[in-house]
Amino acid sequence: MPGDRRMRRAIGAISGTSMDAIDVALVETDGLAALRPLGGGAFPYPAALKTALIALVADPARAEHDPLAEIEAAVTDAFADAIRAFLAGAGIAPDDVDLVGLHGQTILHRPERRFTRQLGDGARLAAALGIDTVDRFRHADVAAGGQGAPLVPLYHAALAAGLDKPLMVLNLGGVANVTYLGAEGTILAFDTGPASALIDDAMRRHFGRAYDSGGAVAASGRIDGQRLAMLMADPFFAVPPPKSLDRNHFHARAAALAPLSPADQVATLAAFTIESVRAALDHVPAPPARWLVAGGGRHNATLMHGLATALGVPVEPVERVGWNGDLLEAECFGYLAMRAARGLPLSLPGTTGVPAPMPGGRLHRARR
The missing domain is CATH 3.30.420.40 (ATPase, nucleotide binding domain)
Structure with missing residues (x-):
């Protein structure tokens, strides 16, 4: 073969x-x-x-x-x-x-x-x-x-052959990862930080639910800025790519959210995902004009709206270009x-x- x-x-x-x-x-x-x-x-x-x-x-x-x-x-x-x-x-x-x-x-x-x-x-x-x-x-x-x-970048590159570049493909699974596709064929990829895993854990612990449907719980809570800054102080974010994460990497830091109400915990964890994705821009050659989002997190309206606000460019589910994000x-x-x-x-x-x-x-x- x-x-x-x-x-x-x-x-x-x-x-x-x-x-x-x-x-x-x-x-x-x-x-x-x-x-x-x-x-x-x-x-x-x-x-x-x-x-x-x-x-x-x-x-x-x-x-x-x-x-x-x-x-x-x-x-x-x-x-x-x-x-x-x-x-x-x-x-x-x-x-x-x-x-x-x-x-x-x-x-x-x-x-x-x-x-x-x-x-x-x-x-x-x-x-x-x-x-x-x-x-x-x-x-x-x-x-x-x-x-x-991540191992998906070569597949992303094959799928995106006819799309305008630079382009960022973001996968929001348990952990978030990105593929950067440059105009001259550059392919970079790395894990950016948490996506849904920490949120899902908090939802199971406090609400007996597997995930935050639509981001409703996150939208109902308040973000604790001080604790968010503590989460973003993790040395992982300063490490240049390529880099990858274990699902449980941030668990010790996330334990500091325990004094918050359950809704505020989920809101702060959602903000953590958004801010860690934004931090990925520090590690790519040029800011992409468009982000395409795959994974279950694209169904979370709080995450998607927050990402669009933080990134300042279109942030769209991959279905917009005919891919199946699930x-x-x-x-x-x-x-x-x-x-x-x-x-x-x-x-x-x-x-x-x-x-x-x-x-x-x-x-x-x-x-x-």
Whole structure:
């Protein structure tokens, strides 16, 4: 397959740091510029498994050192069920899919120690589905000294080939990341700070809800400027990119919001996301004239309005240019699976800080 440039069908599957669902998407691509998204969907984790994963992410020592064979098998089986459900709903036979890109579930990301861990067993998934599967997308990059994230920039660049530049693509998942696409082909990418993870945690803790629907709770609260400044004093923001974050990086600082009312906590955390995104402008060659926003955070009106005010340029959901903001990351891992199978780079020095363009992924052949 390395020298093959035919269009093939690949499924991408990922659950983000917010763990709200398993996202599955199908793309047809050659792993280069030829690209056609073919739909997808979101499939919730079984409730008990999600609870177990949340507890695991909150225990970094266990996430790093324990074998976790049982929970990894459960995660892999949940991904298999999600992919089967998507295929059945779309009327697609497994034999009509050439490849699966299994990102899996990140439970710990420590690139400064050259360590990253995603749950998801490609060999088990390939056997369950009868489809060749690529996993371990981040490991080669991290082992070579890269940040291992974000990995979406090459996909963003392929999608945005016909759009005016400079352009910023912002993903508001659990953690926020940006891709800067320059007018002369420059591609830069980095995590900017929190997106929805801290807000979601506060909503679960205080309101028993998974997220702040529409940003209504944030809009009802007051921003504590002093505590916001304390959050923005984190040394991460001064570090030049490429750089990436673990979901729990800001938890210790965010604990200082405890004296505030629940609504004021959520309002201050939303302002933290907005201000940390604005700080990303300190690290790009020229301010973009437009921001396109993907991820669940684009449905949060308080975040979107605040970003437009802070950035002073159009801030629009990616649907404005015909992309599917709920499926971009899943589509990306279908695209990257094809690149991995063909020996093409998944990351660049400007996207993860890896010393040279870096191939990656581990291919597991299915027995059909």
